[in-house]
Amino acid sequence: MLVYANYLKFVGADAEQAILKAVGAWIKEQIGYGLHPDQLQQDGVYKGNRNGVPSSVQIRTAATEKPTFYTWVLRNSDDNVIGREWICEVGLKSGDEQSLSITLKSEERSTRVGATIVASRPRLVKYALRNIADAAEAALAKTIPGAFLKTIGESKDSYRALRVEVDRRDRKFPIVLVSPDAYGEYLIDPEPLREVLVGLAEVVQIEADFDSYEMKEVLGSHWSAWSGAVNLIYPPQISGFARGHPFRSLDIESWGDSQHERRTELLGWVTNITNIPLLHQRIRPEGVAQLALQRRFTALRKHVADLDDSVLRKEFRTLETLAEEQSDQISGLERERQDLEGEIEKWELEYLRVEESLSEARKQISKKEYEIQAMRDSLAKGxxxxxxxxxxxxxxxxxxxxxxxxxxxxxxxxxxxxxxxxxxxxxxxxxxxxxxxxxxxxxxxxxxxxxxxxxxxxxxxxxxxxxxxxxxxxxxxxxxxxxxxxxxxxxxxxxxxxxxxxxxxxxxxxxxxxxxxxxxxxxxxxxxxxxxxxxxxxxxxxxxxxxx
Structure with a gap:
């Protein structure tokens, strides 16, 4: 089961080292001992345990030239559920900017492993963002959603600006609109929520003294929120329409009393929208291994060209031909796999959209039936x-x-x-x-x-x-x-x-x-x-x- 996927970009001279330090701290926590910085950037497999549970990390690199690529794949058994394994795949592309992909999924040995999985974010994301914030010359790229908390409600123009963003056809991320209740308080604290959803969604806080009439006038009811509600605005569909999914205050309170429980529930709703598109962007370990092989043979070919030994040249050309054939085969298989994965992801995404639409339609029908009955009662009584x-x-x-x-x-x-x-x-x-x-x-x-x-x-x-x-x-x-x-x-x-x-x-x-x-x-x-x-x-x- 895919639990979490993200793709972050960072800029600045210190960004690469900040990320590598975060990865080192995270791996030490997961396998029980630290790796030397050189080990983090070289191919290898390291085994350990976390709280007595076996764990391992496999490292693959293509770092002989820029841009450099690294992947770290961590595997560990679930602390409490027998038969479940967690796999966290991390990739880093380092060039003019740093691209960090993170995916978390679970594998169950059979259908008998049925313990519920709740939405979660790998700690590495928190470590990386913290290190970037502490670095002298590093920052999250401005194109990443959730880089900072946005607010509306201070003027009518703020609603108009949000409406432009909602209607933008190339928007690939959801928008989470958080409203205050009647006392100016928020059932989900907007800033901690933004930190959890960095890279996944834009969090927009409605100011406590906003005018709900002005908001509905500009945004319409579909994309508004009030009385402590949260509105999850989806990316535009092919038709250009962006659907809103409102969660009323009663819904949010039913998620739990703590802020953590409420953020976790909302994270689950957001990742249900973003996981598949972001998974497709990840830096793949097999792709890094293939690139490393290609770079190695390119370097060897340049070196052998300077030698005079004709036999060595002939043997190397033979090896090079075999390697190229193998590389072509691997490339063909990789393209075929990616094409199949792309088709699967496309249909899975379409299925999720249809499922969400049906769920929303059922909810709206139920709500309409309630409203109709309430109006009949009110008319009869009043x-x-x-x-x-x-x-x-x-x-x-x-x-x-x-x-x-x-x-x-x-x-x-x-x-x-x-x-x-x-x-x-x-x-x-x-x-x-x-x-x-x-x-x-x-x-x-x-x-x-x-x-x-x-x-x-x-x-x-x-x-x-x-x-x-x-x-x-x-x-x-x-x-x-x-x-x-x-x-x-x-x-x-x-x-x-x-x-x-x-x-x-x-x-x-x-x-x-x-x-x-x-x-x-x-x-x-x-x-x-x-x-x-x-x-x-x-x-x-x-x-x-x-x-x-």
Whole structure:
């Protein structure tokens, strides 16, 4: 089983020595004794034990010229599970920059070895990153995801910048979006998470005082996160669409109480996306051995060319021919194996994508069924037993009569005709009863119609900036004034119960600015992106503001 794969790049004059020191410390820990620096860079096999468990490391090198290549393959039995062996394959390419590949996999002797494997990262990654950080002239290459923690939420432009990165077609790594909870705390600490996911994913921290409405307006619900949730945004598919996989706070808390348990679970989700592509980039021991053989014979050929002994020349040419034939055979087999591996990896990756899509679809279906049932319950309870089927004769009567429809009648019409696009809470109907004398009923009815049709459609396609254009300049407001937003009492008056929760509804439609109840009305509503419905919580007189 492939557990972990990574491919890191480093720059700087001290990078190679920093990595070699990390490899030396890691091998000493694994086989029980240290190797001389020269031994680390020469072919050999060394056996030892770790906590009484047998272990070994095989070293292969091609270091006679630049770029130099090294591989270290460590094998050791599992400390606790009989019949399981761990294999950690490490490769280093040293030239103008240092490329370090690390893969960790397990091998079981039979299907009877069934102990669960949890996601983990080899300690060598930690040692290498620490040594690079301590070195005077060494750094992680800027192209490596997770090189530093990114933040959004300080401005609307930060959301736009993330949207560009999400949509980038050549992005090969996932993005992990970490949001704060209601108290400004993070269920998974972003910086330690970034350290665990270096080389695998970009970690983006949402600042504690972010505006969730602005975020959803720019990113959309698919690529947003709030209330302590974490959103795992996949690399773009062939179609260019990047799927988001949100983990809600309840999901994260179910992973365990400790930060380590939560990071481990998320590491498993990330490596499920990245393992196969990164495995394909690894520095292979057999490839290094083949390169070493080719370089050796190239050097010998140059040396023999200076000799006069014709017999020696003839013998060497014979040996060289045989070696080239063997090299061609090895190359052919290696290409064939790589082609087969490439096909397997391609189909495995496609299988994983389909499996993830099916899993997400099942999850969304289950969630939708719950939301539908919850809405039915809410409508039955909060709607006072009203039927959502509007009588056509009554609608015709309202349309033909000379008098204006009342706000309550307008809500009934909208609920009856567009019940699949909106939900009107009892609080809205109650507030509407206070304005039976309102003079502009037909204008209100038309604005409500636009709200649940044109505005809703535009909101789903292009966000609030596009949708607001459905209404005139003085008919719609996306939020309240700063004085209202900063007043707990004013916010409370604009909060309504929906699906058992208190929901603030600052978006509103407006007609008139006078205190005259015959000419002024406000309609406060909420957009439920999951249910894709407009939720109307209030339709009545202008709610109080601090100055009035």
């Amino acid at each position: 709607g006072g037993g009203r039927s959502t089927i509007f009588d056509a004769g009554r609608l015709l009567g309202i349309a033909c009569r000379a008098g204006e429809p009342t706000p309550h009648e307008s809500l009934e019409v909208i609920e009856g005709l567009f019940g699949d696009k909106c939900l009107i809470l009892e609080s809205a109907f109650s507030s509407a009863l206070e304005l039976n004398m309102f003079c502009f009923g037909r204008r209100l009815l038309d604005m409500l119609r636009l709200l649940v049709t044109d505005y809703r459609d535009a909101l789903m396609e292009g966000g609030d900036n596009t949708a607001r254009k459905v209404f005139g300049k003085n008919e719609y407001a996306a939020k309240e004034s700063e004085t209202v937003m900063s007043s707990p009492d004013m916010r409370r008056r604009r909060t309504f119960e929906y699906l058992g929760k208190k929901v603030e509804m600052f978006r509103h439609l407006k007609i008139g600015v006078d205190d005259d109840l015959r000419k002024t009305i406000r309609v406060h509503f909420h957009w439920d992106a999951v249910a894709e419905k407009i939720i109307i919580g209030y339709c009545g007189k202008h709610l109080p503001v601090p100055s009035h």
